[in-house]
Amino acid sequence: MTLNEIASKLKKLKNVVIFSHNRPDGDTIGCATALKLALEKLGTNVVLCCNALVPEKFFYIKGANEYKNSKDIRGEFDAFIAVDCSCESMFDTAYSLFRTHKNTFNIDHHISNTHYAKNNYVEDTGACCEIIYKLITILGVEICSDIANSLLLGLVTDTGNFGHSNATSNTLYCASKLMEKGANLCFTVKKMFKDQSRERAALYTRVISNMQYYLDGQVAVIVTNKKDLEDCNAVDNMTEGFIDFPLTVRTVEVAISLLEVGNLQYKISFRSKGKVNVNEIASLYGGGGHVLASGAMLKGYKEDIIDKLVYNVKQRL
Ligand SMILES: [Mn+2]
Structure with missing residues (x-):
């Protein structure tokens, strides 16, 4: 049409x-x-x-x-x-x-x-x-x-x-x-x-300071747990934009963000610099989006989810 x-x-x-x-x-x-x-x-x-x-x-x-x-x-x-x-x-x-x-x-x-x-x-x-x-x-x-x-x-x-x-x-x-x-x-x-609350700033510095690298620094993962939100007196929509930071690291090709939204349930966001089509990866889990920016919902332990997603990126690098 x-x-x-x-x-x-x-x-x-x-x-x-x-x-x-x-x-x-x-x-x-x-x-x-x-x-x-x-x-x-x-x-x-x-x-x-x-x-x-x-x-x-x-x-x-x-x-x-x-x-x-x-x-x-x-x-x-x-x-x-x-x-x-x-x-x-x-x-x-x-x-x-x-x-x-x-x-x-x-x-x-x-x-x-x-x-x-x-x-x-x-x-x-x-x-x-x-x-x-x-x-x-x-x-x-x-x-x-x-x-x-x-x-x-x-x-x-x-x-x-x-x-x-x-x-x-x-x-x-x-x-x-x-x-x-x-x-x-x-x-x-x-x-x-350029206009964030102190709660968001506190959450941001905490989440970013726990960033982990995988595959020789080609993948960076950040996680926002319910506990992080509570401790910072923050709400989950404040994590919007967090994923831009890991992607600024020179060696990083793909950034992955996990946001705990329920018991063993995570909202996943992906960003890519171009080598990896993250729409494909999100699609594996019923999500989608764009080639360089996508998202999905995953259930399970965060360690297992990270393992799985890093493997999906590895296959495409
Ligand atoms: Mn849009």
């Missing part, structure tokens, strides 16, 4: 729910809030859904504090729309609501996308917000400063401040257009990367 076809279908809707993924990041929030504002300008009623708490640092974005849990969403809707969600599990428990609708949309930029909706549009862009920028342009909606700030948030966070290899000339073109429309780049970067 083309983006033009998606746009003409969206134009006919009067009442929709937009879904953001679990552990919401700047891209999924930027996409959802921007699309909400754009559809509202066309007269559509929009509800935002996410079954995880949205971190407060995103509340400067218009609409970011209006998300509802799927169990609180009732009534009739013309469609359900997912943004930046690559697969069913990325919705977490909200998928049980999403799957009930006959008219669903999946707008995403993950190459591992499973095309789980009735209407799917997947394009390999740096940030999903690049797709939403194009979509809003096709819809003919004037981009106001609120929409511009939402979309710039996604561009900045998913491309690591325009520094990851997924940042393209199109990413910068979009950013330039959004700044013309009133998006504040300096403020966005400060909010996302």
Whole structure:
């Protein structure tokens, strides 16, 4: 399906729910809030859904504090729309609501996308917000400063401040257009990367100081245990961005982060400098993402999980 076809279908809707993924990041929030504002300008009623708490640092974005849990969403809707969600599990428990609708949309930029909706549009862009920028342009909606700030948030966070290899000339073109429309780049970067709590800083130094190397330093692993969170008075969404540090070590080709989310259950994030396709590794465990950045959920003892994942990297180096 083309983006033009998606746009003409969206134009006919009067009442929709937009879904953001679990552990919401700047891209999924930027996409959802921007699309909400754009559809509202066309007269559509929009509800935002996410079954995880949205971190407060995103509340400067218009609409970011209006998300509802799927169990609180009732009534009739013309469609359900997912943004930046690559697969069913990325919705977490909200998928049980999403799957009930006959008219669903999946707008995403993950190459591992499973095309789980009735209407799917997947394009390999740096940030999903690049797709939403194009979509809003096709819809003919004037981009106001609120929409511009939402979309710039996604561009900045998913491309690591325009520094990851997924940042393209199109990413910068979009950013330039959004700044013309009133998006504040300096403020966005400060909010996302230069404004952390002391609790997060304490957790970061603790987790990083326990970093372990494998395969002659080609793999670096960091682990955030429940105990680390407790001792630092921190919450699990504060670990976002931790994985960037191990990858800065010269010898490291792949960085792996384990976050203890339950009893013998870990959320795994992978980052690669390019030699190893970490989307492949995440896919082995029902996860996915991008070639250089991916994630999965694994059960078991952390030592066993690390052994297994280091072995998976070794096979690909
Ligand atoms: Mn994204």
